[in-house]
Amino acid sequence: MDELSRTFLSQLAAHDPQAADIITREARRQETTLELIASENHVSTMVMHAMGTCLTNKYAEGYPGARYYGGCEFHDQIENLARERARQLFGCRFANVQPHSGAQANMAVFMAMLELGDSFASLVLKDGGHLSHGMKINFSGRYFKPVHYPLIYDASSPRFEHIDYDAMRAVCLEHKPKMILCGYSAYPRTIDFAKFRAVADECGAILMADIAHIAGLCATGAHPSPFPHAHIVTTTTHKTLRGPRGGLIMTNDEEIAKKIDKALFPGVQGGPLMHIIASKAVAFGEALQPSFKDYSNQVVKNARALAGALAERNYRLCSGGTDNHLMLVDLRQRDENLTGADAEKWLESAGIITNKNGIPNDPRPPRVTSGLRLGSPALTTRGLKEGEMQQVAEWIDRVLGSAGDAATCEKVRGEIAEFCTKFPLNAH
Numbered sequence: 001m002d003e004l005s006r007t008f009l010s011q012l013a014a015h016d017p018q019a020a021d022i023i024t025r026e027a028r029r030q031e032t033t034l035e036l037i038a039s040e041n042h043v044s045t046m047v048m049h050a051m052g053t054c055l056t057n058k059y060a061e062g063y064p065g066a067r068y069y070g071g072c073e074f075h076d077q078i079e080n081l082a083r084e085r086a087r088q089l090f091g092c093r094f095a096n097v098q099p100h101s102g103a104q105a106n107m108a109v110f111m112a113m114l115e116l117g118d119s120f121a122s123l124v125l126k127d128g129g130h131l132s133h134g135m136k137i138n139f140s141g142r143y144f145k146p147v148h149y150p151l152i153y154d155a156s157s158p159r160f161e162h163i164d165y166d167a168m169r170a171v172c173l174e175h176k177p178k179m180i181l182c183g184y185s186a187y188p189r190t191i192d193f194a195k196f197r198a199v200a201d202e203c204g205a206i207l208m209a210d211i212a213h214i215a216g217l218c219a220t221g222a223h224p225s226p227f228p229h230a231h232i233v234t235t236t237t238h239k240t241l242r243g244p245r246g247g248l249i250m251t252n253d254e255e256i257a258k259k260i261d262k263a264l265f266p267g268v269q270g271g272p273l274m275h276i277i278a279s280k281a282v283a284f285g286e287a288l289q290p291s292f293k294d295y296s297n298q299v300v301k302n303a304r305a306l307a308g309a310l311a312e313r314n315y316r317l318c319s320g321g322t323d324n325h326l327m328l329v330d331l332r333q334r335d336e337n338l339t340g341a342d343a344e345k346w347l348e349s350a351g352i353i354t355n356k357n358g359i360p361n362d363p364r365p366p367r368v369t370s371g372l373r374l375g376s377p378a379l380t381t382r383g384l385k386e387g388e389m390q391q392v393a394e395w396i397d398r399v400l401g402s403a404g405d406a407a408t409c410e411k412v413r414g415e416i417a418e419f420c421t422k423f424p425l426n427a428h
């Protein structure tokens, strides 16, 4: 644990022992286990502590220079700093740093660009999309009309389980959606933003790229940038971008920027989380450093190394591999009775944190699944490289091969706790 956290927690222990104890045990859990959830990361000490500041005390409804409350001088400055750095990082003209989360960033875009009942095109959740891309139980599916474009489901195709761009074009030309969404939660391949834009232009739609997962890679060139192709880019700030939990919306179009600002506040949100915006500024500052480019490149190399090591152990990787920070493992080839739910549970008991995930055309229900989603961002932050990915694959295979045998999981858990001492958290 970093020095600041240690000092804080010892003081909190005197003030509120119950809360301090829970937080301390969570810190210990993070330190002694391997985080392979593709949407998670470990923030730096400075990003973490920028959240714990007096900026939380202030109401700053509105935007810099146009607030509804007095006393916002420094709130304007910190928000402008975050906006400037976001624009520089992604090479765009306008940034709104106020969304509390990725889902709220998306909600603001829907509210800004669509009318109730308007249609939009997206990838369905079970193929790797996000719930805010048109699931019935989400605002996006309840108040708007999603039409979905497919992956290539023909196993004999060299692009099996990649986006079917021809079918995407056909779906869009048929339904003429007002907006086309690309960017996903469980898609391991490079997204061709230019192809999406060409289709958007052809059918008069707006292109929205939700780069929540790959933002850090896009910012550093480890994945192609959505600009200048996308009209609107949304993202989270806490995944590969390695900032505090939050959202961000960007565009190059001034008219769209105005609409989005209004839709987010007062349309969707009230007062912004200014302490989180301060932390976003710090995180964007880190992401602008050359070392973050090295980090992003290593994220991709590590994902590739892990995917390769699993493939050697007879796991099938959906789409045949990975181009980015994540992979979707189809567990059935290794063992046809192995489910995502069991794998997640067994691995957790061995100190390997993952999430079960449906795979394209998964015959099993969402609470069971045949897949496991694995990502390299958090382990890369800890300092693991390709060589250590071999070891991680070996542990995963040992646990799954033992069908969650208690003695095996216990043994691996011990080995991992020992291993973790060599890769301390908050060293960056």
Ligand SMILES: *Cc1c(COP(=O)(O)O)cnc(C)c1O
Residues within 6 Å of the ligand: 039, 100, 101, 102, 103, 104, 106, 129, 130, 132, 183, 184, 185, 210, 211, 212, 213, 236, 246, 247
């Ligand atoms: C994670 C994610 C989001 C939502 O982020 P939250 O901060 O959890 O609301 C939106 N879109 C995609 C593609 C994501 O992966």
